[in-house]
Every structure is written in structure tokens, then in C-alpha cells.
Amino acid sequence: MEVNKSKKIIEIQDVVKIFGGLKALDRVSISVEESEIFGIVGPNGAGKTTLFNIISGVLKPTSGKIFFNGKDVSGQPPYKMAQMGIGRTFQVVRPFSFMSVFENIMAAYGVRFYHNITKSFSKWKKEEYVKDVMLILLKTELFEYKERRADTLPLGVQRKLEIARALALNPKVLLLDESFSGLSFSEIDELKKLVFNINNEGVSIVVIEHNMPVVMDLCKTVAVLNYGKKLVQGSPKEVVSNPDVIEAYIGKKQYAQS
Amino acid sequence: MSAYLITILITIGIYIILALSLNIIVGYAGQISLGHAAFWAIGAYSFAILSVKYSLPFIEASVCAILITTLIGVILGLPSLRVSEDFLAITTIGINFIVQAVFNNINYFGGAMGIGNIPFPQIKGKMFSSAQFMALTYLFVFLTIVISYTFRRSWAGLASFAVKADEIASNVSGIDPKRFKIIAFAIGSALAGLAGILYASFMGFISANDFSFPVSVTILAMVMVGGENTITGPIFGAFLLVLLPEIFRPIHNYRMLLYGLLLVVMMRFQPSGFFGEKGIVWKLIRVKKS
Incomplete structure (x- = not known):
């Protein structure tokens, strides 16, 4: 049995994922503490989304283990x-796409019933379920869109809808995959506020993000991935001044030789 | 009522059940099936064999036939867990041909001669009249509508819609897509089995050619023309596609041509069907109201 000392909600141990000949993740180990906002950054193709796919079960790891709340x-x-x-x-x-915003969230809310054939x-x-979903709609400021078909919404609203749908699961961890990309400044501010609110209710959050100011604001801890390997982990400030990270993003310092 | 009218109405009733049952698989769960006649055939043949060869009474034979069809429906639905869309369409076509070939070639199932002398239902030793049979058919139609409606409004229905919209997104939302596809196939094939019982019992004689691939296409056309993912749509589609060939009887030689033309025109101008979300019927009603 795995013993849990500091309250780790997610623990990834030596995860390897190989696609054909490509090592998308190479012995990555990351642990996310309860109720923190954890950031994952890295250049394109570093394996960030693959990592999310493994944590959420969409992909199976080639080797390595994932613990959730201390359970394998x-x-x-x-x-x-x-x-x-x-x-x-x-x-x-x-x-x-063809369901209303309300039904989208309700479909995820049904996680409480799907395992039971009679239910x-x-x-x-x-009424009781509708009430709960309405609360989620209000919290995510989607109330005015509740009857709209999901595929008719602007991107920013669809992003919020995905968060709302995930919230309907009553999650302990929320994985946000570049939820801030492609949004306007005001939308980013709104979404940041929402993420903080969710976090304040005790939900741990892992974000993949390219927008560094957002990462600096949100995250307590950041891990940097590059070519499927974890480069460093630390506070956002430490990470951005780390020479390895700078090299991964913009390359090595070279001196002209005479 | 004339015998002709009763026959037409019973035929329509049977096709309504078929169209609504296929709608659960295609319209609700989004699993394209071009082999629905296979399940119809399995229901008809199990009923025929149980009542002709084993002389089971109507109700017992019907219950067993539905159970057999459901079981086989689930087994044949298993490919849908691995393949999707075009590949599933081809797989289900294959299933249709295989089932037809099995019934056509194995002597136990009557071979090419089919099975005859399938009994009409009876009450207290007295045979049903055609009008009573029609009442029975529409009782089952009503039952099918109730099941379709209940399923739509249940968690299982909502989960099926989610699977249809996006399988991966439904999966990370706590929905096991395999479970709900199997449920849709089970309900869909059970109701197709019910239609098979009515057909076998009404016709008194069945042969494998009654359940060929074009029949599956017709059933799918009923669902699509009427409007998939609705209840009124497939009912309307069944009415339309059974009645059209009857209305076009005087121009017998051209009726398949007209029929084909209708489908093409529908796909071009009413892709979501007459009663679908953007269907012409709702548009007309809205115009009248305002």
C-alpha cells in the first residue's frame, strides 16, 4: 500500500508513453498537492496534453503509475x-454539439446515476438535479446561455461550458488544457476569477498554459516539460529564470569566436 | 374497413415499430445501422420456429422470440464498440447479408422455401380477426412510443445523446460509451423482434428474402426522412414510405425512381428530416402561429 504523508491528490510516477517510435513522455514524475493550482508549461510537442490524456484515462501509459488520492x-x-x-x-x-448548454452539464451531472441500471x-x-445544475450555470456565468445549442456559442463560452461540465462531476481535481488560449483580455480575467473561485472551494487544479502572465498569477508550483521530460519544477519565478528553461524556449547562448 | 385498408394499416404499424426501434440505435445513440432488417428477421424466424416447430402458444413464443432477438442484437452490436461511422455501416450491411444467408441456406430455418403456417394469435381458442390483429399491432406501436419517450427522458437517453455527440467527451464526463451503445442495441433489437413477431404472425409465411438489405435501407430512410432523434419523425416516415408505393401503384414502373428522387431531394433540402430540428414542419407551424 502506498502511504500518503503530505496530502497528494495526484501522483505521477515514472510515466512513459511511447507512440510508435516517439517517446512522448519519458519517465515523468509529478505530484500535485491537494487544493493547489499546479501549472504545466513547455514548448509545443513537449507532451503536456499527452500527460493530461494519461491522467484522465484517455490514454494508457506504456509504463509508470498514476495515483489519485493515494490509490493506484x-x-x-x-x-x-x-x-x-x-x-x-x-x-x-x-x-x-447538438445539445443545449443545460443538457451538456446535465449529461455530466448524471455521473451519479450511470453505474446503476435502474437509476x-x-x-x-x-427539480433537485435541475437546481444543482442551475447553481453551476450561475457560478460559471453561463445562465443566460442555458437554452442555447452548444455549437452556436463563441469560443470563450464553449471553454467555460467545458469547465462547467467538468464541475458537474463534483471533481476533486480539474485539469484545464489551455483554457485561456484564444480568449480576449476581459475573457481571460473572467476565467481567472472563475478558476480562483473553484480552487477556493477546495478543488485542486492543474493547468496547461502558454500564457506566462496567467501562469504567474494562478500557479503556486510549475513544472516544465520539454521533449517528454520534466526539466524543472518550482515556483513560477524560479522556473522562468532557470537557464535550462530559457534554453528550451529560446536556445543556447553562443559567443562569436575570433 | 376493407381488408386492403387493414393490411396497409398493419404494415404501417409494423414499420412504425421498426423505424422507432432503429431510431433508438441511430437517432439516440448515433450508431449507424444498415442492417436493421436482420434483427427483424431474427424476431420473425424465432417466433415462427417456436410456434410452428415447437407449437409454443402465441405469448410464450413472443416472449422467447424477443429475448432471443435481444441477445443476438447485443452480440451483433458488439462490433459497434470497436468500429464507428462508415465502418460500422459496412459491418451492419454485412450482418444483414449473413443473417439472410443463414436463414436462406440452413434447412432448419426452412431454407429457400421459408416457413409457412405460422399461426395467428388466439384468445380462448378463437382466432383473432384482422381488425383485432390491427388493434394488437397498434397496442405494440403505442408501447414502442412509450418506450422511446421514456428512454429519451431518462439518464440513459441523455448519456446516449452525449455518446452520439462526442464519444471521448462523454467518456471523460463519466459516461461509459460501451454500456450505453449496448443498451441502445438491446432495446432497438428487442423492438425489432417485436415487429418480427407481428410480421410473421400476420403474414403466416416468411422467407429470408423478406428481410433483405433494401428493407434495411427503407427502414433507415423512414428514420432519416421523418427526422432522426425525434419520435414523430420515424412515425411519419413509416406512413410516408409505406403509402408512397401504394399511391404510385398506377405508375408502377417508375415508383422506385420517384422513391429514390424523394430521398435525394430530402437529403439536399431537409437533411434533418421533416420533423427534425430544422425540419419544414416546425417552420410552417411557427409561421402560422406568428
């Missing part, structure tokens, strides 16, 4: 991860 969950399917309390969003949004066949539109 390596190789579990996504819906089991969701039932346990891992919610995620996608870099390229994936709302349930699966009971009616979903009940």
Missing part, C-alpha cells in the same frame, strides 16, 4: 476517472 488508478478508463473525481477540459473544445432509466429532469 493507472490504466483505468476515462469514465471511471471521472466517477472518482477527475474532471478535464480539452485544448480543442469538445462540447456535446439510468429514471427521468433526469427532476
Whole structure:
């Protein structure tokens, strides 16, 4: 049995993921403490999204282990991860396109019933469930869009919808995959506020983000990935001044030779 | 009522059940199936064999036939867990041909001669009249509508819609896509089995050619023309596509041509069907109201 000293909500141990001949992740170990906001940064193709796919069960690791709340969950399917309390969003949004915003969130809220065959066949539109979903709609400021078809919404709203859908799982961890990219400044500020609010309710959050000011604001700890390997981990300030990180992003210092 | 009218109405009733059952698989769960006639055939053949060869009474034979169809439906639905869209369409076409070939070539199932003398249902030793049979058919139609409606409004229905919209997103939202695809296939094939029982019992004679691939296409066309993912749509589609060939009877030689033309025009101008979300029917109603 794994003993849990400091409260680690997610612990990734020596995870390797190989696609054909490509090592997308090479013995990556990361641990996320309870109720912190953890950042993952790195150049394109560093393996950040692959890491999320492994934590959320979309991909199985080639080797290595993932612990959630001290329990080994390596190789579990996504819906089991969701039932346990891992919610995620996608870099390229994936709302349930032909369903309304309300139904999108309700579909995830149903995680409480799907494992039970009798409950699966009971009616979903009940006051108590609707009330809960309305609270999520209000919290994520999606209330005005609740009857809109998900695929008719602007990107910023779809991003929020994905967060709302993940929140309906009542998650312990929320994985945000570049939720801030492509948004306007005001949308970024709004979303930042939302992320802090969610975090204040005790939900641990892992963000993949390219926007460094956002990372600096949000995260207590940041890990840098490059070519599938973890370069460094530390506070955002430490990380951005680390020479290895600078090299990964902009290359090595070279002196002209005479 | 004339015998002709009753026959037409019973035929429509059977096709409504078929279209609504396929709608659960295609419209609700998004699993394209071009082999629905196979499940219809399995229901019809199990009922025929149980009642002709083993002389089971109507109700017992029906219950067993539905159970058999559901079981086989689930087994044949398993490929849908591995393949999707175009590949699933081809797989289900294959299933249709295989099932037809099995019934056509194995003597136990009557071979090319089919199975005859399938009994009409009875009450207290007295045979049903055609009008009573029609009432029975529409009782089952009503039951199918109730099941479709209940499924739509259940968590399982919502989960199926999510799987249809995006399988990966549904999976990370706590929905096991395999589970809900299997549920859709089970309900869909059980209802197709029910239609098979009615057909076998009504016709009294069945042969494998009654359940060929073009029949599957017709059932799918009913769902698409009426409007998939609705309940009124497939019902309307069944009415339309059973009645059209009857109406076009005087121009017999051209009726398949007209039929094909209708499908092409539908796909071009009404891709979500008459009763679909952007269907013409709702548009007309909205115009009238305002």
C-alpha cells in the first residue's frame, strides 16, 4: 500500500508513453498537492496534453503509475476517472454539439446515476438535479446561455461550458488544457476569477498554459516539460529564470569566436 | 374497413415499430445501422420456429422470440464498440447479408422455401380477426412510443445523446460509451423482434428474402426522412414510405425512381428530416402561429 504523508491528490510516477517510435513522455514524475493550482508549461510537442490524456484515462501509459488520492488508478478508463473525481477540459473544445448548454452539464451531472441500471432509466429532469445544475450555470456565468445549442456559442463560452461540465462531476481535481488560449483580455480575467473561485472551494487544479502572465498569477508550483521530460519544477519565478528553461524556449547562448 | 385498408394499416404499424426501434440505435445513440432488417428477421424466424416447430402458444413464443432477438442484437452490436461511422455501416450491411444467408441456406430455418403456417394469435381458442390483429399491432406501436419517450427522458437517453455527440467527451464526463451503445442495441433489437413477431404472425409465411438489405435501407430512410432523434419523425416516415408505393401503384414502373428522387431531394433540402430540428414542419407551424 502506498502511504500518503503530505496530502497528494495526484501522483505521477515514472510515466512513459511511447507512440510508435516517439517517446512522448519519458519517465515523468509529478505530484500535485491537494487544493493547489499546479501549472504545466513547455514548448509545443513537449507532451503536456499527452500527460493530461494519461491522467484522465484517455490514454494508457506504456509504463509508470498514476495515483489519485493515494490509490493506484493507472490504466483505468476515462469514465471511471471521472466517477472518482477527475474532471478535464480539452485544448480543442469538445462540447456535446447538438445539445443545449443545460443538457451538456446535465449529461455530466448524471455521473451519479450511470453505474446503476435502474437509476439510468429514471427521468433526469427532476427539480433537485435541475437546481444543482442551475447553481453551476450561475457560478460559471453561463445562465443566460442555458437554452442555447452548444455549437452556436463563441469560443470563450464553449471553454467555460467545458469547465462547467467538468464541475458537474463534483471533481476533486480539474485539469484545464489551455483554457485561456484564444480568449480576449476581459475573457481571460473572467476565467481567472472563475478558476480562483473553484480552487477556493477546495478543488485542486492543474493547468496547461502558454500564457506566462496567467501562469504567474494562478500557479503556486510549475513544472516544465520539454521533449517528454520534466526539466524543472518550482515556483513560477524560479522556473522562468532557470537557464535550462530559457534554453528550451529560446536556445543556447553562443559567443562569436575570433 | 376493407381488408386492403387493414393490411396497409398493419404494415404501417409494423414499420412504425421498426423505424422507432432503429431510431433508438441511430437517432439516440448515433450508431449507424444498415442492417436493421436482420434483427427483424431474427424476431420473425424465432417466433415462427417456436410456434410452428415447437407449437409454443402465441405469448410464450413472443416472449422467447424477443429475448432471443435481444441477445443476438447485443452480440451483433458488439462490433459497434470497436468500429464507428462508415465502418460500422459496412459491418451492419454485412450482418444483414449473413443473417439472410443463414436463414436462406440452413434447412432448419426452412431454407429457400421459408416457413409457412405460422399461426395467428388466439384468445380462448378463437382466432383473432384482422381488425383485432390491427388493434394488437397498434397496442405494440403505442408501447414502442412509450418506450422511446421514456428512454429519451431518462439518464440513459441523455448519456446516449452525449455518446452520439462526442464519444471521448462523454467518456471523460463519466459516461461509459460501451454500456450505453449496448443498451441502445438491446432495446432497438428487442423492438425489432417485436415487429418480427407481428410480421410473421400476420403474414403466416416468411422467407429470408423478406428481410433483405433494401428493407434495411427503407427502414433507415423512414428514420432519416421523418427526422432522426425525434419520435414523430420515424412515425411519419413509416406512413410516408409505406403509402408512397401504394399511391404510385398506377405508375408502377417508375415508383422506385420517384422513391429514390424523394430521398435525394430530402437529403439536399431537409437533411434533418421533416420533423427534425430544422425540419419544414416546425417552420410552417411557427409561421402560422406568428
